[in-house]
Amino acid sequence: MSEAVKLLTIEQLLSQESQDHYLIPVYQRNYAWGGVEIGQLVQDLYKAFEQDKDKAYYLGTLVVHHRADGRYEVIDGQQRLTTLHILNKCLSKFDGGLTLSEIQWDAEQTNLDFESRPESKAQIDNPAVAIKADSGIAHGFEAMWQALINLKNLEDAKLKDRELIDQFKEFINKQVKICRTIVPKDTDLNHYFEIMNTRGEQLEKHEIIKAQLMGKLNQEDQKAFATIWDACSDMSRFAVSGLPTQMREEFFKQKFIGQYNLGFDEFKNSIQPTEGQQDNEEADDSENQSNAEKDGDSQNQSNTAMPILSLIDSNKNPSINKPEDKDNTDDGKYQSVIDFPNFLLHVLKVRADDAEKEKISLDDESLLTAFEHLTDADADADAIKQFVMDLLKCRLLFDYYVIKQDNRKASDGTEVKWAILQPELSNNSIYAKNTFQTNQGGESTFNEQLVMAQAMFHVSHSSRIYKTWLQDVLAYLWKNYSSIQNGGEAFLDELHRLAHNYYKKQRDKLSYPNVSYFMLNYVDYRLWYEWKQEWKQAGQKGERDFFEKYAPNQNSSAKELKKAFDKFVFMHRSSIEHCYPRNPEDDAKKVDERQLDELNQLGNLCLVSHSENSRLSNLLPDAKRGKVIARLNSGRSTQSLSQLIMLMHEKWEVSQIDGEVSQIDIYTGELKNLIENQIEAIAQ
Template sequence: MSIHSAKITLQDVVNNNYFFNIPIYQRLYVWEEDQIKTLLEDIESAFDTNKNIFFLGGVLVVENEQIIDGVVYDLIDGQQRFTTLWMISLVLQNSLTPFIEREEDKKNRHRVHFAIRDDIYQYFKHYILGITDGKANTNIENALAYIDTFKKELETKEIDKSSKIAQFIYEKVQLIFTEVPKATDLNKLFEIINNRGIQLQHHEILKAQLLNKLHPDDRLKYSYLWDACSHMESYVEKNIKDIAKVRIQDLFENEAAKTGVEKLSIASNILTNIAQNQFNNFKPLSLENILAENNFDVETEKDIPDETYKADDIRSIISFPMLLQHTLRIFLVNNKQPDIPKILDKELLTIFEQYFLTKDKSQEQLKADITSFIELLWQVRYVFDKHIIKWVRLEDGETHLICKLEKYDSKGNYYLRRRQPDANEGEALLQSLLYHSQQITTHYWLTPYLKYLVDNKGQNSYSYLKHLDNNLLCSSETGSLIVRTRNFLDQYNYTTIFDTSLLKEPHGTSFPHYWFYKLEFVLWNTLKDTKDERWKNFKFTAKNSVEHISPQTQKTTDTNTVSEGMLNHFGNLSLVSRSINSEYSNLPFNEKRQRFVNNNRVKLDSLKMELIYANDKWNDTIAKQHQDEMIEYLENYLSVTII
């Protein structure tokens, strides 16, 4: 039997009676929220834009056993995404229900089975039956919780959208299904899989298409700019230093950086420096130099003292294809051109072909646009690193920080470093709010913010971010975020009418998570100077579960409860992580309160809950008073003119 590959949908999997075993040698489920969120948002985007096919990648399988009316395969590669698809079917159901399991005489056969892991099988068996009090791998529990949150958000957007997306996934999501012979040496196969080359990415293809249009003399220096911008896991000045041997200390001064006029921020200065380096590197040698062999009396790279540069390990909040599309949006508005329809990583080449590499441009115009775009890309990337949060790796995990570049003198030598801030900064905290509460695959708020930073050299950036957040996300305006952010691209100080009316309605677990995050920031901004260090050092973390303070299932002996009429109101709710939601579950108020106090002695997880649990009892009156106070904090904050 030879290796066989074919495109299949989940509907094909059901029709062909395929089942899948996760072998014991495979890792258990390891995907985290960001990966699941990206997949779900990509699927929703493909559905919203009426894509006929959504290609998800490939799975590699080998036959395990033949069964009655079907076959069981071992999943060798691609098990993380395939398991995620199966868990999506558990939550969304509807058209995906046949993909969950097949009814059989003795016991139903799950579509995905974890070999020799009966605890995982039992967990999923109970979950399918609607029993969710079991324990499994933490990543599995968190994944199901996040998918459930995603489903509830879909239901608030459009009637039956959840079921429509379930049908889309069942019929339109395609995988490359590759089956290898049973006699395959799996050890050798794993070695090949682990050492295979990385597929050429779309942004690399785009780079080749753009640079190919330039004059050969310009290609190298613009390639350096592009490459420096493309490496998102380190700061751009380090990238250009390593790639093009640019001496960044000659282009950076602390005082100039305060007003955004440092030479390093301007692409033309980098291009000039690169051109000078190229000229110096090819200095002709005299006959005397040649005859002297190694005794060259010329400047070599070793003659140039090394720069000392230090920065913490970082992880970007967006990908390079996303940065390219944010930059393209700015480029288009600068040139009074229509906006792109949507930021979408998978459509990068198509978007640039339609909105940038248009056929109606002359060769000269195209060359001018390409060089102008790459220079703008440098400026955007520079302010992105200067003003936008990064995931900074610390000893106890990661946190969002803005680490400023600074130059300092030590014993006559200059050094450059990215310094962590000494205290919690509002601009970073507000961006962290936006990161956690907005689509991870688009972050539309970034486009107008980056344009403002470029055009205004970063001045009054925090004030503008407050203005943008308030008027974009607390607005009564409806419509897609890409359309609404174009208003701010056209006019910085665009304003809207604020609307907090939904905070007075009983939305329960369907409350938009943004408003919980927003309230936390407002409470920190308003009260931190009157509170202890825990308030001053508050940080946002990923939260995906709406918790009822007075539980939905109440014990008759609990006197600290609210009525049915108050149960699902904002005053009786808070946003928590999946783990906290599971820990608190249906515990009575006093037990939840004590657990919160015990777990928050050093670091606060929720400012709203800190205020709630300052009360030693809980009822309709106190919950309503808390709600009114929280709404008042929000409305007072929104009433202040920012710019």
Template sequence: MTITKDNIFKVEQITIKDICDKNFRFIIPVYQRPYVWDEIQINKLLEDLRESCRLESDYYVGNIYVTERQDVKKCFDVIDGQQRFTTFWLISLYFKSSKSGIEKFIQTEHHEIRLSFDIRTEVINYLNDLVGEIKSFDEKNLENEEFLKYISRGIKTIDSFFRTEEDQSLVEKMAKFIYERVKFIFNEAPQNTDLNSLFTTLGNSGVQLEQSDILKARLLNILQDQKFEYSKIWEACENMNNYFEKNIQDIFGFDTSKIKETAFSTYNPDVFTLKVQVGEELFVPEGGKSISQILENEEITTEKDDPKAKSSRCRSIIGFNALLIHTYRIYRSKAGEATDIDSFDTKKLLEIFRDFVASADADKVKEFFVLLWRVRYLLDKYIVKWRLPNTDLSDSYEEYLLLTKNTEQDTNFVRSNQAFSNLQMLQSVLYYNSGFTQQYWLTPYLNYLLEYDGETDLLTILEGIDNSMAPGSKKDSSWDLCKDIRIQPSVNVEQYLSKKLGTSFEHYWFYKLEYLLWKNWENKTDNKFVNYRITSKNSVEHVLSQKEEYKNMLTEEPDLLHSFGNLGLLSVGQNSEYSNQHIGKKMIDFKNKPTYDSLKLHYIYKSYEIDEVWDEVKIKDHAIAMINLLKRHYYPIE
């Protein structure tokens, strides 16, 4: 085929500001699936954006594939990348009253919505309502609308993220940052492209070379010998969606009848012998490339671990890039380094390791690889993973954050779920509050476990880490904790929770309270309690609603409506279910569920049920009871 300007892609780097300046408009074609990003994915993106904004570093989103419509100039069908692109449009809605520039992303200069959906009239109408602040849609009914429910949830998740940010000046900086420094790779397909074929091809495209592959090649290139052996140590740690002992078994040869579980804790070449030896040139099996080939052609993509990937065994809470960074921080701490790495951005792995690659000799590289092995072993032994509650792998079953035990059965090692425990519940709290990509708490916890593997009272240590990290800079405090684990927070809990902040309360305090209520629950055989899990929650619920259906309100102290005693934390979907109902109706809905939506709300409805009253006195009493529980945890001497 002859290559002409009519059959090649136009590729350029583009910002949201560029899109607005060029007055581009976008349509999501009918063959695209609905918007489906959940709270975790949105919060992960927002956290990454916040970190890049703080570091004043450009944020690269990745590819968006489009084709210009023949009938309308500057109007493009989005072929691939619509989930992220739609999320950025929803983010711009939060800033529609801003003067930072991002508000221009909402509409074109002709006041047309910049992002629309082909044929989906209900979506178009809903987006127009959002732009015009018209409330013609019932929020409760949106949960039944396939093409609307995740958009509705996404708006609430974004609103909650920015509203609860302690540094509101940073929020305004983020608006300008997103507008000017978020960069897409804009791929415009020729107009004669078979779009359905292109869409299918993009969806099935293979994995390209990763930053971790390049880092591996650079580190192995420093070694004078044993390159093949150390490459296999790396590969055993690399697959995060399988258990470590299974990775080792796939790569190294050992007699399962003569090895104990503890043997996996440290790399021992006398125990783990390589299955295969190749020629002088070392090859990377997945890419079929040698070290020299990788170093000559360092094309980089983002992290390979798919957060939605299904595994027959488990799904890690972090990706391999994050594991490498945690290990590097621990390595630096043990080497006596006074300062932490500048960034914990998994997309900047090569930049983070640049100084180490430049200065490390062969011995230091080997030390790092051996430490990586030990850290990976501890991660699988002590840290929760996403697992199904039983061995049935049907997609209809929900995954949980679970701890497991590795036991020897016959001549094999078998993973079994541990019972729900205080340690597992606290790790769930940390998972949802420590940066979804980074999980900062892992650095000090894994660092401690390296010294005290096998200690029984790990809950006290993890509570100390959690107490010290919230609130404040997770990155800074997690680095400090590698040196010294404190037991008290840097905030006055009672003073903070006595404020009337409403939806601006930091979600962490609701999560921590759920953990303490679970830990101190009296009736452990209560079926609803047994079924209770700490899950992703991002929407603050007013028990006495701000716009209660019967117009009931607090008359003596109306600002108590926004006090901690009148609030609970729910998922966006749960909050929509309760909506603006009378508290009596909410209580009935709450009690009819198979488990508690919130342990805090259980105590609120239990108090209301006594005399069907929820007033200023009861709101204050509940707040005092919850604050006292937190105080007893943080200040046990008092």
């Protein structure tokens, strides 16, 4: 790792022996952290300590300017740095038995100075001085002491003795790390503050990783790396939209989605500036070299890494030939199912061997740890170049074959539309089309089915972390992208295999309250898919046969049901509804214990929104039917296909005597057969 970006343990950061001294400049605000911020920090540190006291924990960034007097002027991160000094002082004396004012404090010099604030320096060096003052630092010591007491007083007796306190302190000193970033000597600090104010107080983990990786590359390689990274990091548009204009044209000309043998050097050469741009850059380089020589910098500028400010925010680097804003016609129209930090983890896992895959957690809290093999001292530039090309490959696969929310089609804010789209270039502008489409340009059946299958997975596992289904999909695409371009049938089969593997793990959890959101969404998907297949094979007759099979005494025409199936879309719903209620409003319809087990079967359950569940609540099926039909007549879609089929039955009641088979029993059996038969078909 370069000296400009350096990971320091807290012991190294705070140590007097390191001879690194830090200065809080006068233009920085006074210390302002209170009980909330300090309490959260202590809880986070202790949680990491409890989970694995031998594992590194990353605390963010400290951005500094190396002054002529040797001290590091703190530009960003002074609140964290001051808090760490306060924590270090408090842990050295804390035993849980004495108050802050009862401790015999020693005046020990710290390596933290405050420009033109001698009282602040005196307080951070000696808490005995601080507790007599009315200042931010004084309040910080009080809040820190209380945070440690709160830990000790919890039921499981955290920090219960001196030995555990010492272990906690050792963990903080040795395993907690902060990324110190030194801005170049000639940095325009006003411009830097403008950037920091735009982005917020603290760099994101993926920005730290970007800087660490780029710090190992020479300047030309950094430009190519940053071009790819920045194009891939904006998940709201196609990655190709972020490529330089000349590379974008080459991409569509050569159809690189099917030619993933493009190497880093080949990519780098393709984005070289034009002759006129080259002349300007050479002139700039010459001027920079001259200035460096005047400053006594003997380093070879042609091999020097870009300044750290550019590494962190390469969007500010004008030397990278990026497309103009007018070309980004897809910008903001699509919403990704995952954010960039978590996508990085998926890329790491997809490209890893089986042994390494097990070590990679799909949780961005572990992002810095997951990248240590590429950021530590032993990592080489070639490995970093290969990673960023793999990142581009994975992002292109994601763009072409993974669903996204299409904001262009959102109706009234309550409905969403999912799409699988690919980018196309026309008149130097990007537009989107269905990845799999008919010869007439319309959406193919496979495209529609792929969208529904992936949407079913996504809404069942809506968190952006631990998206196992997405990892499975990307792993399949990674290995099979060539065959997928010939059609979506094999891809759809793989999604079905994946869904049925999930189902088989949940076979013994098909009743309330153990049934999962995935299982209920899967029922809706299987009904939708079966309906689509019947219509595809036999037209209106097949469609009628389908509705007669699952709703033989339907209270609606096949035409109305078709409309409901046509408009159905998977959405994030998290309330399990019993079609026949467990606690009916009508006392005469109350159920006993035996009947309650019947109501908890898969055939009486569906997934709806919380508001819909509250609206239907304990109404009997006849009343619910009226409300659902009114919803459909108003132009809105049904929230559950399974619910719709239940309510289309003329009679939906529990059995009255032992041994009687109710419609709920029959429908539950039909659903299980529908799923099991599909498993057998796939196995063949």
